[in-house]
Amino acid sequence: MARPATEELRRRNRSALLDQLHRHGPQTRAELTEALGLNRSTIGALAADLSQSGHIRETTGRSTGSAGRPSTLVECVAEAAQVAAVEIRSGLARLSVVGLGGAVLERAEAPLEADIEPLEAAATVAHLLDGAGVADAVAAVPGLVEGPIVAYSSELGWADRDFGTDLLKATGRHWRMVDTATAAAVGEWSRGDAGGSANLLYLHGGRGLTAGVIVDGRPRCGSSIALGHLVVAPEGAECRCGLRGCLEVEMGASRFAEAVETTTVAAWMGDSVARQTVRRSGECLGRALGAVVTATNPDEILFGGWLRELYLASAATVRSSLAATTLPQLRARLRLRTPALGAEGPLIGAAETGFEALIDDMR
Amino acid sequence: MARPATEELRRRNRSALLDQLHRHGPQTRAELTEALGLNRSTIGALAADLSQSGHIRETTGRSTGSAGRPSTLVECVAEAAQVAAVEIRSGLARLSVVGLGGAVLERAEAPLEADIEPLEAAATVAHLLDGAGVADAVAAVPGLVEGPIVAYSSELGWADRDFGTDLLKATGRHWRMVDTATAAAVGEWSRGDAGGSANLLYLHGGRGLTAGVIVDGRPRCGSSIALGHLVVAPEGAECRCGLRGCLEVEMGASRFAEAVETTTVAAWMGDSVARQTVRRSGECLGRALGAVVTATNPDEILFGGWLRELYLASAATVRSSLAATTLPQLRARLRLRTPALGAEGPLIGAAETGFEALIDDMR
DNA sequence: TGTCATATGTTGCTAACAGCAACAAATATC
């Protein structure tokens, strides 16, 4: 290593300080001292560094109410580092520009044509981004994502498409790629209220059905989960992917996705045909979940996208068919719930992925 | 932190050096310099520390064959830190005492009664260990292990038993607990030749059927996978666990386990009844694997215990029924094979778990 | 209103660490 180890240490501490502020919001220097386990004078020096470089701002402290010299409050400067997060869906591209500390500085969205090609989608993203000066960029795509490649996406109808390179061509910059469900899982993990569980499973319902995982407190990067292509009925109908009896076909994912997009949830749930579909789909979901829970043993399952509506409408059904296919010891710890961040989860999580890389690279 | 940060840095480097030697065997100081990215003089100082404390031994260097001063060879002193690893099976407890660097210093085994109680098993372990002076102790149990608790073990017939505390009572010391499959996965990962894949799934066939996972290059600790209780036939026969159609019942796990234990593999495979059972079970395994692969997306699957024999006898069947239930994009990267360490995997991996903790605690 | 207790920021100093450069040692090559 060319860099001296002492400097390395300093960088690590500096990045830890910024990370702490980014994740947990404005704090006093005294609190930072406590949180990082460093000396007051060290925190002072680190804060001076980061203040100099414009990453943080120190304001005169709020009165604590108790005796003693008031602490100076430290907070991130949102404009100091910005990350662009894009979510690609069927029919829609959404952009958020997020600042250091997690504030959303800009939003934009644009429609996408049906059956759009990756390069065209990338062009739309370029238009949305429009030269915004961001330090990192992350794209969330629903499906099986491997590095820059979208290996398979039911929702977009893409298979083995190099969307990462298309984004590079269209925007002139490198994009990190994640799958929508993993992004949402990261979002809930870092900014939602799922902080407690070390093993989190996020299910995302769109035109297809994908899953994202946090394992032992770390987002599982590098390989995503195409849960919609879990085969639940070996003799079932053929799926576009070539297999038979895929979960997303058996559950009627596209119908749900449309229903949630086009009608109000209340009207949709009132429909008697829909009600029966909901029950049947809830059952199907529960059984599929049984396999997934047995195979991955999570602490918490979150239902995102239209799965949220389905779960809310059929929680009892889901639970009982889950119970028929999992050991009680697995269910004991398991919590089922809906995401706290709603539809913003994927964008927030994607941005968070960018910030993690950014802050890590400061070391 | 009470400790100065500079000392912390030293400890980290010292532990990294020892870790490097433990994992990759004897190396010259020049190689260590390269591997750790530290300066020659730093390596010298660290080696002096560890030599002083007795953890390593420096011998006069082997002649490299090329010009230059010969390098001094550094190696772990096996006796300097020892870990006891125990594997509990139906009918048998096996012990290895492993030294720093991975050398097996002692072996012992003892029969266990059928339907043994945890406390009795712990007593047998105490007898096997017999006051050996080990720095850490790890027990591998087949089933769902959560901290000191065996939540469910088909093989031992235990449910929610506090085996960890029983071991503490019987041996007077703390035991780390892992499930057999995760231990074996760690073994293959660290000492087998699975070093390449970041996501590894190890299937262990005993009286029951469990799985262990390496995710993104890290063993997934804290929660194991009772794969035998994946429900593959909702209308199937009732299992001892209370569910219906569990994989291990449908596959006839106990019959396989017995067959492998009692007859030679060749004779067993020659049997025409067995041959049909093998085909059917291979098919069943393949379909179950489809669900697991879809839900976890591994790079590599290893078949341990009697699954090794089953896989070798029916690889084509397993592959084809796997193909019917997984996306081609998932299969593209996937490798199926048998473990390099054979039956030693669980013990080696369990010991490795202990060493990781031990070396980590030096920091 | 003033004094004291309390909590926090600041400053100068210290111990320890890793890196560096110069030197010493030990081998291969010619």
Next chain:
DNA sequence: GATATTTGTTGCTGTTAGCAACATATGACA
């Protein structure tokens, strides 16, 4: 046997975080 080459050793340096003493700013209480 002379030289090139690689590696270990030694003394020195720059940087770091911790510490202690001091300065600063508030609340509590008389």
